[in-house]
Amino acid sequence: MLMETNLFGLSNILPNLLILVKYSALITSLANICLLAGMFYVYMGRYLKVKSKFTTVLVLFTLLFLIQNILFSVYFAFNVPSVLVNSVILLIFLGLEFAAFVLLLMVTKE
Numbered sequence: 001m002l003m004e005t006n007l008f009g010l011s012n013i014l015p016n017l018l019i020l021v022k023y024s025a026l027i028t029s030l031a032n033i034c035l036l037a038g039m040f041y042v043y044m045g046r047y048l049k050v051k052s053k054f055t056t057v058l059v060l061f062t063l064l065f066l067i068q069n070i071l072f073s074v075y076f077a078f079n080v081p082s083v084l085v086n087s088v089i090l091l092i093f094l095g096l097e098f099a100a101f102v103l104l105l106m107v108t109k110e
Contacts, residue, residue, distance in 0.1 A: 025090035
């Protein structure tokens with residue numbers, strides 16, 4: 001008698017979960033782009049009102065990170081890592097970056 005390997009339908013979920021993990025770095029990078037676009041909008045509005053060196057640096061800081069995340073997203077869309085460990089490492093890096101941007105945006109909105 002063969003044992004049933006489809007425990008609670010997990011055999012159907014596992015391949016989809018692996019695909020999601022492989023593309024999660026791309027999803028996180030797109031979320032970073034959305035946060036950075038919001039930050040750029042806020043900082044640009046403040047720059048047009050104040051025009052100080054600090055607001056100029058904030059606009060450039062946001063713009064550089066925005067360009068970096070756009071380039072990474074384009075690269076990652078065409079070069080998905082074949083090894084799952086590489087996807088997880090990218091996800092950790094981008095997840096920490098996302099958390100830093102959320103904190104920065106929260107402080108900016110105050």
